[in-house]
Amino acid sequence: MHGRFEGRRRLLGGAATLALVPWLPARAADAELPYIPALAAFLAGRTPRWERIRLELPRLADNGQSVPMKITVDGPFAPGPTVRALRLFSQRNPVPEMAVFEYPVPVERVEVESRVRLAGTQRIAAVAEMSDGTLCANAVEVVVTIDACLDGTG
Amino acid sequence: MRGATLGAAACAVALCAAAAAAQERALPLSELRSGIDFAGPSVRALQADDVANPGMLWVERGEKLWNEPSGTAAASCASCHGEARSGMRGAATRYPAYDAGAEAVVDLEARIVDCRVRRQRAAAWPRESDELLAITAYVAHQSRGLPLAVSIDGGARAAFERGRAFYYQRHGQMNLACAHCHEQNWGKRLLAETISQGHGNAYPVYRLEWQNLGSLQRRLRACLFAVRAEMPPPGAPELTDLELFLAWRAQGLPIETPGVRR
Amino acid sequence: MPDARITIPAKVQRGAPFEVRIVIRHPMETGYRTDESGKPIARNVIRTFVCRYNGEPVFSARLSPGIAANPYLRFFVTARESGELVFEWQDDAGASVSERAALTVT
Numbered sequence: 260m261h262g263r264f265e266g267r268r269r270l271l272g273g274a275a276t277l278a279l280v281p282w283l284p285a286r287a288a289d290a291e292l293p294y295i296p297a298l299a300a301f302l303a304g305r306t307p308r309w310e311r312i313r314l315e316l317p318r319l320a321d322n323g324q325s326v327p328m329k330i331t332v333d334g335p336f337a338p339g340p341t342v343r344a345l346r347l348f349s350q351r352n353p354v355p356e357m358a359v360f361e362y363p364v365p366v367e368r369v370e371v372e373s374r375v376r377l378a379g380t381q382r383i384a385a386v387a388e389m390s391d392g393t394l395c396a397n398a399v400e401v402v403v404t405i406d407a408c409l410d411g412t413g
Numbered sequence: 414m415r416g417a418t419l420g421a422a423a424c425a426v427a428l429c430a431a432a433a434a435a436q437e438r439a440l441p442l443s444e445l446r447s448g449i450d451f452a453g454p455s456v457r458a459l460q461a462d463d464v465a466n467p468g469m470l471w472v473e474r475g476e477k478l479w480n481e482p483s484g485t486a487a488a489s490c491a492s493c494h495g496e497a498r499s500g501m502r503g504a505a506t507r508y509p510a511y512d513a514g515a516e517a518v519v520d521l522e523a524r525i526v527d528c529r530v531r532r533q534r535a536a537a538w539p540r541e542s543d544e545l546l547a548i549t550a551y552v553a554h555q556s557r558g559l560p561l562a563v564s565i566d567g568g569a570r571a572a573f574e575r576g577r578a579f580y581y582q583r584h585g586q587m588n589l590a591c592a593h594c595h596e597q598n599w600g601k602r603l604l605a606e607t608i609s610q611g612h613g614n615a616y617p618v619y620r621l622e623w624q625n626l627g628s629l630q631r632r633l634r635a636c637l638f639a640v641r642a643e644m645p646p647p648g649a650p651e652l653t654d655l656e657l658f659l660a661w662r663a664q665g666l667p668i669e670t671p672g673v674r675r
Numbered sequence: 676m677p678d679a680r681i682t683i684p685a686k687v688q689r690g691a692p693f694e695v696r697i698v699i700r701h702p703m704e705t706g707y708r709t710d711e712s713g714k715p716i717a718r719n720v721i722r723t724f725v726c727r728y729n730g731e732p733v734f735s736a737r738l739s740p741g742i743a744a745n746p747y748l749r750f751f752v753t754a755r756e757s758g759e760l761v762f763e764w765q766d767d768a769g770a771s772v773s774e775r776a777a778l779t780v781t
Contacts (some may be wrong), residue, residue: 277738319605321453321675322621349741353707357741360750363732369691372749376705376741404605410622411638412631413711464682467745470700473677624702624744 264350293382297355298348306398307386312345314385314397315376323377323403328384330360330393332369340389341365351381365390377403436565439596440610440662447666448674451600451609451643456621460673468550468619468671471543471626475551478544484535490548493532497555505553505668511568511659518572520656522549522628523547523648546626550617553670560667562616563660572650576658579651585642591655606675611636612663613656614670622675629656681762681776689780692751695726695734697762699748699772705740718766721746728778729758754780 260340292298292307315329332342342365347357360371377383384398449460463469479497480491494500509523519527526537527549538545565573580591594603594610602608616629623631630652634644645651679699685708687693699721706718718740725735731750752760763773 317453317455319453321456324624325621327455327458347741352741354739354741357739359737361735361737361759363735364753366692366733366751366753368751370749370751372747374743374747376703376743387730406622407603407606408636408639410635411644412627412635413624464680464696465698465746465747465749467698470677470680470698470745473680476679 282388292384292396293350295348295350295355295384298384298386301346301348301356301386304392305394307394309397310395312385312387312395312397314383314399316383316399316401318400318402320377320401320403322406323379325374326377326401326403327372328375328383329370329372330387332387334367334369336365336367336369340393342369342387343390344388345369346386346388347375348384349375349377349381349384350383352376352378357383377401379403399403421518423548436661438662439592442665445612445663445666446599446610447614447669448609448612449615449661449669451607451673452557452674456673456675460615460669465674466619466671468617468626468673471547471550471617472554472671474543474547475549475554478548479551484529484533486532486534488533490528497551501552501555503556503559505556505670506559507563509566509569509572509653509660511572513568516568517650518569518657520630520653521553522630523653525549541628541631546617546628549628550626550671553617553668556668557670558667560665561660562662563657564660565657569657572654572657573661574583575651576654576656579655580658580662584637585640587640587642591636611659612666613659614663614666615674617670618672618674620674626671629659678772679774681774683760683776683778686779686781687754689754689756692753694749695752695760696749697747697774699746699764701744701746701766702742703738703740703742703746707740717767721764721766724748724762724764726750726752727746727761727763728752729756730761745752756780765772 311333313331316326322327324353330345330347336342342362344362345360348356349355356372357375382398382400384396387395389395449457459466482489505521508524509518512519512524515527521546522540525545529535530537583590590610594608599608600611613629616632617626618632619626630647633652633655634647637644677700679697682696684693694761701721702719703721704716704719708716710716720740720742721738723735725732727733727777734750736748738746758778759775760778761773766772772781
């Protein structure tokens, strides 16, 4: 009975470039941070390592107003460097620095979930700042479509 | 003259009986699918998670309001109805319902406001206010999992017929009837969205687009706006008539309040 | 409205990380919307959030309009001694809210 609506893959099969699989972290080919001035300013010339940190959002958002987001940094940590902060950057939002999550006290399980707003299809980047100053990063692209029908109830 | 009147009356009764006995369904009961079946995985996950579901914020507030004495009668809902878990179990499955006192079909929101005004002797809560949404969500939540089962007999028949006529009538600049999308094209795509069958069994619902909980009437008004029709004001009788028709159309679907939709 | 719904495990093991989930009732008004008459609606988002464990900050967040309304946060905290988690947040309108949850560590 579910043959009628077997996923969004069918719909966007005709669309140009995207191979759609829900909830995948970035592929190796994406191992490149999107150019976001605020992110570049934060990096200040440093190159983050493309490892340990995973950023997960659905490849296709149900609604740009609320998109589930998860950042995970793989342990173990101690005795090595621990995670000090996680930063989330947006390529298209009016406010590019979406959030900063900080750990004043190190924790063995670094996993943060929230829901974000996305102003249209774009790439999102997450950067983990370790206690020894090193950085890890990851990025994903999220497709945000416009609503099929306008809602005038404000 | 008298014979003709009697004859006409007999015919009318026979027709009514026949209609009530075998109300034809354009969408068979065996094919009913809740809106959640047409939602993406994130929306489904959110509705299934009572911790993360934002709608539960209203349900929790509704519980507080249920127990709060209000109005000049200084009575709470609990004063008359007792524990909502038992007292309200199944209540939402029967709404909209014909109210003999009001001599009209009323939806759950209107029934709650009526109780508030006449029995608690408190000020009415406006439609879409946080308080009314909260108490409605709380009451409907007590029927979560139970199948919709409204009556379209007796006093409800006229409203049902009006609601059905509205459903099949074209509206707005786009000149579309509800049936065009939700009966003839459910399961197909409209841009990136899959058209649902248009049932109201999850309402009040947290709609991501609204970033708020909202009633079924709000959703219906939004649909009318979408086809560029004039939106009836909240609480308008045609919206209640339509709610009744929709509830009958969705007979057997379980209540999911608080639902989550895109 | 309850300001927030907080969920933590009933019992946690000393030394182990445990999950904290919180949903905060807040419109997270972006400042980019206008009302029916066309007047801009002022920005009002939760700016700072902190979770204190028996007084010590263990997790904090700086948020923006890029976080959805009725913000949801899920994070982990390492269990030490029993006590209390206090959650505090401030928004653009100057409101400051505090909620607490008791913690039992075995």
